[in-house]
Amino acid sequence: MNPAILLADVVSANREGLKFFLQNQKCDVTAAADGESAVRCCREMQPDLVLLYDDLPDIGSFELCREIKKDPLNQLTPVVLLKPSPDLWDIQRGRDAGAMDVWPNPSSSWDLLGRIQTLLRLKKYMDEQARSAVFALARSMDSKQNLRSGHSECLVAYVEELGESFGFGEEDLHELRIASWLHDIGKINLPESILLKPGPLNAEERRIMQEHPIIGEKICAPLKSLRRILPVIRHHHEKMDGSGYPDGLRGESIQNPFR
Numbered sequence: 001m002n003p004a005i006l007l008a009d010v011v012s013a014n015r016e017g018l019k020f021f022l023q024n025q026k027c028d029v030t031a032a033a034d035g036e037s038a039v040r041c042c043r044e045m046q047p048d049l050v051l052l053y054d055d056l057p058d059i060g061s062f063e064l065c066r067e068i069k070k071d072p073l074n075q076l077t078p079v080v081l082l083k084p085s086p087d088l089w090d091i092q093r094g095r096d097a098g099a100m101d102v103w104p105n106p107s108s109s110w111d112l113l114g115r116i117q118t119l120l121r122l123k124k125y126m127d128e129q130a131r132s133a134v135f136a137l138a139r140s141m142d143s144k145q146n147l148r149s150g151h152s153e154c155l156v157a158y159v160e161e162l163g164e165s166f167g168f169g170e171e172d173l174h175e176l177r178i179a180s181w182l183h184d185i186g187k188i189n190l191p192e193s194i195l196l197k198p199g200p201l202n203a204e205e206r207r208i209m210q211e212h213p214i215i216g217e218k219i220c221a222p223l224k225s226l227r228r229i230l231p232v233i234r235h236h237h238e239k240m241d242g243s244g245y246p247d248g249l250r251g252e253s254i255q256n257p258f259r
């Protein structure tokens with residue numbers, strides 16, 4: 001899959017030239033000409049890299065960088081600020097705003113491409129590490145919670161049957177298996193006194209327990225490769241009659257994310 005790059009810069013021949021150049025280097029490039037659309041694009045596409053120029057009409061680059069990084073979906077997204085000649089103060093402010101780096105405007109497209117390729121390799125490595133960490137967390141959660149039988153492992157077997165009965169293809173079944181492995185990862189946050197309590201939970205303990213789908217969604221959200229299964233993690237305790245949690249969804253409003 002081609003890396004997705006968001007180019008936040010005012011409309012100009014330079015911007016279009018750079019976009020064309022990067023597309024020719026097998027990058028999927030989207031351009032945004034103001035802060036509002038840059039934030040919206042980041043949310044929609046979870047880019048692998050944001051190149052943020054310093055001349056947008058509605059917002060400064062430091063502030064925009066902060067806005068982008070505030071979204072849990074983009075916590076792992078590298079944002080690079082491009083300025084004509086950044087000084088140490090710019091670099092410090094950029095880092096404080098969550099930018100991966102502050103670059104001077106490149107001398108050529110090839111110069112920029114070299115830097116981008118290095119960053120994309122780093123991003124891929126970070127994603128792989130984060131993904132392994134998430135799966136390791138889920139495994140440890142499962143063994144902590146189920147000393148006798150693997151709860152998630154059982155679930156994988158059930159959802160495979162269910163998915164096949166719905167006519168899901170192999171790609172969707174694979175996503176469904178991953179969702180099953182990770183669905184309870186948010187329980188990692190629960191104290192053992194609640195997680196392993198032998199008797200029924202009291203009202204306060206139940207409230208804390210019922211946060212686990214939202215926490216699970218937050219843990220997985222920064223990973224673009226897990227994007228499709230986020231609704232499964234968040235909504236695995238909803239019920240058709242609306243009595244489930246965390247959103248009390250009812251009937252058809254509980255959507256099949258693989259549809």
Ligand SMILES: [Fe+2]
Pocket residue numbers: 183184212236237
């Ligand atoms: Fe659960």
Ligand SMILES: [Fe+2]
Pocket residue numbers: 151183184
């Ligand atoms: Fe569960």
